[in-house]
Amino acid sequence: MNPDMLTPFGLKIRMPSRREDQLPSLASVLQLVRHHRVVLIRGVDPLSRERLIHYCKGSNPHSDPFLHWDFGPVMELQASADPKNYLFSREAVPFHWDGAFHRVPSILVFNCIAEPATDSGGETLFCDTTRLWNQTPPLLRSSFSKIKLTYRTERLAHYGGEVTVPLVNKHPHDGTPVLRFAEEVKTTLNPVSLNISGVSPREAFETLDYLTTHIYQKDFCLEHQWQRGDLLFADNHALIHGRRAFLQNSPRHIRRVQLL
């Protein structure tokens, strides 16, 4: 194994063999995710659904560490010709954390089954919200700490409803400050509305302006271009994530499970 640091955060492990039986143990990868927030394992062939499930069960094949949805624990992320929801369209996916309307998983596991065509968009973005909080000016931090965010969306895909969360939260495993910020989704394909409460309209505007700008800045945002076989682990409590729009039709196919 050959580890490298990603920019501005995250760890990349390049595997010397494409064989999946050479993968490091799940427990060792999860240990690295706690520290680095993103761990990318590159160089192994894509896993089948069954092998991905098996690998993510770690040392206990009888365990069920997965978040389950109507369709089960495995989601196949591919653009559809007739999408009901923007996730399955060619549109950008604004920043969010997974499970806000259902149950929040700890770790997201992505496996790239088919990589996007060159220069066709579809990069996945990760923003380290702890890093962003640590560099937020004190006056804005005090606004952040008073804010509650309410999200609403119609259930047209696998999620929906209304949820209210404090903007500033604590990571449930290590207690570090994290931001539970998701962008409003302005789309005709299952929009998500955002309402800010707890501060004056001016403070709400300043907060929104600051966050929507900084989450995309290179000091806080890791942009990942998928390669076939990439196995990527992301901390869903510390990070928010999104996707750049597709610029053309793309064969991009990402398989995903979520660990509780």
Ligand SMILES: [Fe+2]
């Ligand atoms: Fe997501």
